[in-house]
Amino acid sequence: xxxxxxxxxxxxxxxxQEVTLRCKPISGHNSLFWYRQTMMRGLELLIYFxxxxxxxxxxxxxDRFSAKMPNASFSTLKIQPSEPRxxxxxxxxxxxxxxxxxxxxxxxRLTVV
Amino acid sequence: xQSVTQLDSQVPVFEEAPVELRCNYSSSVSVYLFWYVQYPxxxxxxxxxxxxxxxxxKGINGFEAEFNKSxxxxxxxxxxxxxxxxxxxxxxxxxHRGSTxxxxxxxxxxxxxxxx
Numbered sequence: 001x002x003x004x005x006x007x008x009x010x011x012x013x014x015x016x017q018e019v020t021l022r023c024k025p026i027s028g029h030n031s032l033f034w035y036r037q038t039m040m041r042g043l044e045l046l047i048y049f050x051x052x053x054x055x056x057x058x059x060x061x062x063d064r065f066s067a068k069m070p071n072a073s074f075s076t077l078k079i080q081p082s083e084p085r086x087x088x089x090x091x092x093x094x095x096x097x098x099x100x101x102x103x104x105x106x107x108x109r110l111t112v113v
Numbered sequence: 114x115q116s117v118t119q120l121d122s123q124v125p126v127f128e129e130a131p132v133e134l135r136c137n138y139s140s141s142v143s144v145y146l147f148w149y150v151q152y153p154x155x156x157x158x159x160x161x162x163x164x165x166x167x168x169x170x171k172g173i174n175g176f177e178a179e180f181n182k183s184x185x186x187x188x189x190x191x192x193x194x195x196x197x198x199x200x201x202x203x204x205x206x207x208x209h210r211g212s213t214x215x216x217x218x219x220x221x222x223x224x225x226x227x228x229x
Binding site for chain 2: 004033042043045048056091093100101102103104105106107
């Protein structure tokens with residue numbers, strides 16, 4: 001299996017632009033997690049889905065952030081409009097019921113200038 | 114909600130020396146415990162996990178950790194480190210519902226630097 005696939009690996013955008021991060025979980029996994037990693041705050045859970053349904057989105061910082069999971073093999077995290085303070089590494093992870101481990105993607109390094 | 118405290122943000126050691134990275138958690142329910150490693154510009158990779166049973170857990174790359182329920186700790190150890198162990202190490206705790214993994218709560222990380 002190719003593991004959790006995230007794209008792009010790097011994204012540089014100007015403040016105010018829309019940014020979309022993509023994630024393909026491991027086939028057969030039914031839970032998907034979006035995390036953000038910064039020096040100031042460490043690893044924070046933004047949102048997680050179970051069977052394509054958002055279970056906990058309490059970590060989504062504000063309305064500028066939205067996440068979707070239209071099917072079991074794809075999820076997006078969108079920031080609109082982006083701000084410099086959104087600069088971070090965003091990780092996607094997946095797991096499956098009965099599988100007590102989350103597998104992480106390589107991350108997307110977002111820089112908003 | 115759970116919380117995880119990694120007591121040391123940086124741990125420098127010389128090659129072949131033993132190392133312990135400390136982790137304490139707060140929880141009033143049964144949890145799963147994890148250690149992840151992150152190499153530069155990489156994602157997180159699972160080192161080891163405690164689910165139940167034996168309190169001494171062995172993982173990859175010669176690491177092991179011991180679950181101490183009374184002290185709510187899950188310290189990571191390696192008897193002899195290599196330069197290639199230089200990385201950031203994250204302790205995490207998960208609440209769980211039966212066998213379904215819940216959300217992970219991470220510590221702030223410990224940067225392990227191994228010097229020659």
